[in-house]
Amino acid sequence: MPFRLAVLALHGAVGWALCGASMGVGLSFTTLPTALAIHAVVAPIAFAAVSWVYFRYFAYTGPAATAAAFLAVVILLDVFVVALLIERSFAMFASPLGTWIPFALIFAATWITGRVVRGRGAATGGATA
Numbered sequence: 001m002p003f004r005l006a007v008l009a010l011h012g013a014v015g016w017a018l019c020g021a022s023m024g025v026g027l028s029f030t031t032l033p034t035a036l037a038i039h040a041v042v043a044p045i046a047f048a049a050v051s052w053v054y055f056r057y058f059a060y061t062g063p064a065a066t067a068a069a070f071l072a073v074v075i076l077l078d079v080f081v082v083a084l085l086i087e088r089s090f091a092m093f094a095s096p097l098g099t100w101i102p103f104a105l106i107f108a109a110t111w112i113t114g115r116v117v118r119g120r121g122a123a124t125g126g127a128t129a
Contacts, residue, residue: 004060011054012073017045019074019102020082036097043102044109051113063114067107074106 022042026035047070054066061069078099083090092098 004058007058008054008060008066008069009073010046011058012070013077015047015050015070015106016077018041018050019106022046031098036095040097040101040105044105047106052117055114055117059114059118063111063116064117066114070108070110071103071107074103079114082095095129 018060019042020038023035026038030038051066051070055063057077064069078092083092
């Protein structure tokens, strides 16, 4: 069981890192509002890709549980790494475009990807339908 939780958390952390990369690159080349808009587009795409890999090769949890777990990983890393360590402020959580919209899109992209991949019968790893 700990291995399965680690695999799930690792996939969530990879998605979070991709989102962080989109913010870092966006802030290097454009303004904060534009970087946030780019992040809101990239976040669900990144999590759809990570979810596809997870559901294709592991699928230890169903789509809703996976979406909730990935979102929990993202929120925890945003709170403890981004807000507390990097920004030293919780102001980012006041921005719907910066946090709340991407959170909703991450959950939706993960859930939809899980439904699509599992619907095709591509999931392995003992997940039940």
